[in-house]
Amino acid sequence: GAVVSQHPSWVICKSGTSVKIECRSLDFQATTMFWYRQFPKQSLMLMATSNEGSKATYEQGVEKDKFLINHASLTLSTLTVTSAHPEDSSFYICSAISGVVYFGPGTRLTVT
Amino acid sequence: QKEVEQDPGPLSVPEGAIVSLNCTYSNSAFQYFMWYRQYSRKGPELLMYTYSSGNKEDGRFTAQVDKSSKYISLFIRDSQPSDSATYLCAMSLGSQGGSEKLVFGKGTKLTVNP
Numbered sequence: 001g002a003v004v005s006q007h008p009s010w011v012i013c014k015s016g017t018s019v020k021i022e023c024r025s026l027d028f029q030a031t032t033m034f035w036y037r038q039f040p041k042q043s044l045m046l047m048a049t050s051n052e053g054s055k056a057t058y059e060q061g062v063e064k065d066k067f068l069i070n071h072a073s074l075t076l077s078t079l080t081v082t083s084a085h086p087e088d089s090s091f092y093i094c095s096a097i098s099g100v101v102y103f104g105p106g107t108r109l110t111v112t
Numbered sequence: 113q114k115e116v117e118q119d120p121g122p123l124s125v126p127e128g129a130i131v132s133l134n135c136t137y138s139n140s141a142f143q144y145f146m147w148y149r150q151y152s153r154k155g156p157e158l159l160m161y162t163y164s165s166g167n168k169e170d171g172r173f174t175a176q177v178d179k180s181s182k183y184i185s186l187f188i189r190d191s192q193p194s195d196s197a198t199y200l201c202a203m204s205l206g207s208q209g210g211s212e213k214l215v216f217g218k219g220t221k222l223t224v225n226p
Binding site: 004006034041042043044046049091093095100101102103104105106108 | 153158213214216
């Protein structure tokens with residue numbers, strides 16, 4: 001199947017700092033990518049839809065000024081968690097479409 | 113009522129058992145149904161993908177969709193310890209290959225004991 005990568009796989013940051021997470025489609029072009037958040041023992045919750053060359057579409061309740069999404073090319077979308085707080089600690093997963101939806105390996109964010 | 117309901121388990125079975133995982137849903141407009149397997153601290157991996165009602169088989173895995181009952185199932189035959197993971201059902205309205213937004217169940221944690 002198609003390959004989606006994420007970087008970093010694990011990051012620890014201090015409260016108040018910003019963290020950028022990258023999502024790349026390695027062997028296909030993706031005009032649309034999705035960002036999910038998963039808390040322990042919970043299912044994936046869609047945060048936003050990232051569209052290449054245009055603004056992201058955020059789900060209800062997700063702060064667009066806190067979770068900045070940039071989809072600058074057909075193979076790269078970035079999620080920046082601004083002014084991170086401990087409650088933002090979670091597993092962030094991106095996905096992209098190549099026929100069906102493929103997921104990246106996830107990024108574990110811990111905010112201390 | 114949540115859009116997708118899935119028993120979180122945990123489910124523990126002996127090696128070689130037949131495993132049945134299920135989800136129910138409320139939105140009759142869903143047309144694409146997927147099962148993903150997620151190992152601890154990893155992203156979900158697509159296992160099976162089905163359009164509309166019917167059965168689909170792939171090796172030891174069989175996916176069933178009953179749209180009239182709004183009920184989907186995943187069967188695992190001859191289960192192996194390597195099948196131990198969390199299994200997530202997902203569905204979408206998507207018109208192209210099950211793409212677009214997915215709605216997930218909570219996931220069922222399966223342990224296959226050797």
